[in-house]
Amino acid sequence: AQKITQTQPGMFVQEKEAVTLDCTYDTSDPSYGLFWYKQPSSGEMIFLIYQGSYDQQNATEGRYSLNFQKARKSANLVISASQLGDSAMYFCAMREVSQQFYFGTGTSLTVIP
Amino acid sequence: DGGITQSPKYLFRKEGQNVTLSCEQNLNHDAMYWYRQDPGQGLRLIYYSQIVNDFQKGDIAEGYSVSREKKESFPLTVTSAQKNPTAFYLCASSNYQGGLNQPQHFGDGTRLSIL
Numbered sequence: 045a046q047k048i049t050q051t052q053p054g055m056f057v058q059e060k061e062a063v064t065l066d067c068t069y070d071t072s073d074p075s076y077g078l079f080w081y082k083q084p085s086s087g088e089m090i091f092l093i094y095q096g097s098y099d100q101q102n103a104t105e106g107r108y109s110l111n112f113q114k115a116r117k118s119a120n121l122v123i124s125a126s127q128l129g130d131s132a133m134y135f136c137a138m139r140e141v142s143q144q145f146y147f148g149t150g151t152s153l154t155v156i157p
Numbered sequence: 158d159g160g161i162t163q164s165p166k167y168l169f170r171k172e173g174q175n176v177t178l179s180c181e182q183n184l185n186h187d188a189m190y191w192y193r194q195d196p197g198q199g200l201r202l203i204y205y206s207q208i209v210n211d212f213q214k215g216d217i218a219e220g221y222s223v224s225r226e227k228k229e230s231f232p233l234t235v236t237s238a239q240k241n242p243t244a245f246y247l248c249a250s251s252n253y254q255g256g257l258n259q260p261q262h263f264g265d266g267t268r269l270s271i272l
Contacts, residue, residue, distance in 0.1 A: 076257060077257035077258055077259075079260050079261075081260075081263075087245060087247075087265065087266045088263060088265045088266065089247065089249075091260040091261075096257060135200070139251075139257050140257075141257070143188060143207060143251070144205075145251070145261055147192075147199050147200045148199060149199040
């Protein structure tokens, strides 16, 4: 079974609008960490935001927030006030106690002017 | 500044040739990882190492080899046994001791192509 599932291969959003990128995960560990990364066309992976399995509040980092629903095993990334520079691939990842990282297949986001 | 350096940025391989991709980090991280990314695809784990002189195979280790003789360095060799090596290769490191909230830090990647 896939550890991380991203069901949206591609998404479009109007500039200045908000967009939600979906991510569901599968683990039996009680302790785990969830991450989102941005990959621009240049290829580097940029860490955006982190959510711990025991965190009571949703993580926020500037225009990025994480909608964490533990019972549903989902960790959706919300980008508010989209900018043209947000156009990129976005990857959801999970870190288990084993220290192994698991990545989803990514969502390509295009911001339309 | 601390970070991960991958070299070269672009690499070309001839048929039957082994090539080595360099990855160096000065973040004092224990764990290092190699991923392969094909166009429009996600990251697939090739090898990872949690400590010097020890490493484990990932999901697609066939045709690749690694070494971890120093904490700072984790070179990846793409051997002639890897029949379809054209891809983007990313090296990453993480703080093994710091807990689950420690993200992976990535290098800028190496694009490998077949001549």
